[in-house]
Every structure is written in structure tokens, then in C-alpha cells.
Amino acid sequence: MAKKQNERKGTKTNAVSLVTLIDPSSPIAEQYRTIRTNIQFASSADKPIKTIVVTSSGPGEGKSTTAANLAVVFANSGQRVLLVDADMRKPTIFKSFHLSNAIGLSTVLSTIQSISEAAQKTEINNLSILTSGPKPPNPSELLGSARMDQFLAEARNLYDIIIFDMPPVVAVTDAQIMASKADGTILVVRENVSRKESLTKAKGLLHMVQAKVLGVVYNCAENAKDQGYYYYYGN
Ligand SMILES: Nc1ncnc2c1ncn2[C@@H]1O[C@H](COP(=O)(O)OP(=O)(O)O)[C@@H](O)[C@H]1O
Ligand SMILES: [Mg+2]
Numbered sequence: 001m002a003k004k005q006n007e008r009k010g011t012k013t014n015a016v017s018l019v020t021l022i023d024p025s026s027p028i029a030e031q032y033r034t035i036r037t038n039i040q041f042a043s044s045a046d047k048p049i050k051t052i053v054v055t056s057s058g059p060g061e062g063k064s065t066t067a068a069n070l071a072v073v074f075a076n077s078g079q080r081v082l083l084v085d086a087d088m089r090k091p092t093i094f095k096s097f098h099l100s101n102a103i104g105l106s107t108v109l110s111t112i113q114s115i116s117e118a119a120q121k122t123e124i125n126n127l128s129i130l131t132s133g134p135k136p137p138n139p140s141e142l143l144g145s146a147r148m149d150q151f152l153a154e155a156r157n158l159y160d161i162i163i164f165d166m167p168p169v170v171a172v173t174d175a176q177i178m179a180s181k182a183d184g185t186i187l188v189v190r191e192n193v194s195r196k197e198s199l200t201k202a203k204g205l206l207h208m209v210q211a212k213v214l215g216v217v218y219n220c221a222e223n224a225k226d227q228g229y230y231y232y233y234g235n
């Protein structure tokens with residue numbers, strides 16, 4: 001019970017399950033590939049989808065799980081991928097991929113360090129990761145800074161796909177800021193965790209910044225065995 005409450009409050013910042021690596025032929029891994037295909041179809045020559053924000057209304061709904069597994073399946077398809085842990089408040093990506101978090105997004109945004117110096121290559125072909133870096137006092141300001149616009153321009157040159165793992169959109173403004181800058185946003189909803197009112201609020205907040213919501217990932221933990229994820233394109 002205590003554990004459940006802890007998860008609800010989002011204080012848990014554990015590594016997430018990389019099912020696409022551990023069990024690539026599983027139905028859940030296949031669902032991630034379906035999401036990848038849907039994103040690829042939504043991308044066009046005049047409006048390419050290169051920068052993707054992953055967020056949800058509240059904590060513990062599967063944002064980091066979705067962002068990490070999507071990054072793996074995009075890399076598997078031969079695209080150069082950068083996964084960015086832009087949840088500088090509760091970072092988890094460095095744990096999931098067993099990386100150092102000594103430098104990362106916070107360092108790049110507050111110095112003149114380049115992405116290629118700070119990003120870490122992984123054992124997965126085509127997948128580089130920029131961890132969150134040390135917790136800064138002002139995550140929202142960093143994300144909203146002119147330096148972030150330079151960051152995006154540099155990342156677009158170096159990679160085909162850049163995926164941003166964000167904090168919840170209802171709690172803090174970080175995801176809204178990045179959704180307004182990104183080519184597309186994915187909203188994660190988790191069965192028995194996401195609340196209807198906060199979901200409505202999340203959609204409103206994203207709409208307010210004219211985020212292009214590509215779809216909703218339904219992270220269905222209770223039935224994760226064979227139908228963990230659904231993707232509704234165009235919501
Ligand atoms: N479909 C799922 N089935 C089982 N556990 C899950 C599922 N999705 C997420 N989790 C677990 O729930 C916790 C929170 O997930 P996470 O992706 O870190 O959420 P968020 O980034 O939205 O806070 C993690 O421990 C993760 O491994
Ligand atoms: Mg997370």
C-alpha cells in the first residue's frame with residue numbers, strides 16, 4: 001500500500017523496463033514498433049517529425065518507459081536517435097540505461113558545451129542518450145531559454161529523431177515549453193493511474209501552446225502481458 005501511494009505521488013524514480021531490448025519479439029515490443037510506424041506516417045517531407053516530446057498528465061504513468069522504448073525501436077530502424085532526459089526534476093533515463101549522470105542536458109544548456117561532447121553512445125546501434133545532468137535550480141528557465149533553441153538546431157543536424165522525456169504536463173510548465181517547440185507530442189495515459197480531470201487539463205495545456213499532439217499511448221499496466229500499449233493516432 002505504501003509502495004502504491006509512493007508511485008502515485010511520483011516519488012519513485014526507478015529504472016524502467018526496456019522490453020524492446022529484453023524481449024524484442026514480444027507483443028508489447030511490437031506495439032512500440034506500431035507507434036513508430038504511426039509517427040513515421042505522420043511525418044512528411046514538408047513537415048518532418050524529428051523532435052518528439054513524451055509527456056502525461058501526472059507522475060508514474062509511463063512517460064519514461066514510453067520514451068525509452070520508442071527510442072530503442074527508432075534506433076533499431078536505422079535512424080540516428082538522441083534520447084534526451086528532459087525531466088531534470090525526477091530523471092530516470094540514466095538509471096534505465098546504466099549511464100553516468102555527471103553531465104547532461106542541464107550542463108549543455110547552462111554552458112557552451114556541445115551535444116556531441118555530452119551525449120553518451122549506448123551499446124544499441126544508432127542510439128545516443130543525453131541524460132538530465134545534475135539537477136539545476138531552474139529547469140523551466142533552461143528549457144525556455146534561447147540556448148534551448150540552439151540546442152534543437154544542433155540536435156536536428158546531428159540526429160534523425162530526438163525524443164524528450166518530460167515531467168508531467170499538469171504539475172510544471174516544462175512539458176508545455178518543450179511541446180511548443182517540438183514537431184510532435186505524445187500523451188501517455190495509464191490505466192488506473194491517469195485521472196480523467198487531469199487528462200482533460202493536460203490536453204487543454206497542450207492545446208494552449210499549440211502542441212501538435214500525435215496521439216495517445218495507452219499504457220495498460222494491468223493487462224501488460226499481451227496488450228500493454230495501444231496507440232490512437234490523431235487524438
Ligand atoms: N505497462 C507497464 N507495466 C508495468 N509497469 C510499468 C508499465 N509502465 C510503467 N511501469 C512502471 O511504472 C513506474 C513508472 O513508470 P515511468 O515510465 O517511470 O513513469 P513516468 O515517467 O510517467 O513517471 C516504473 O517503475 C515503470 O517501470
Ligand atoms: Mg519519468
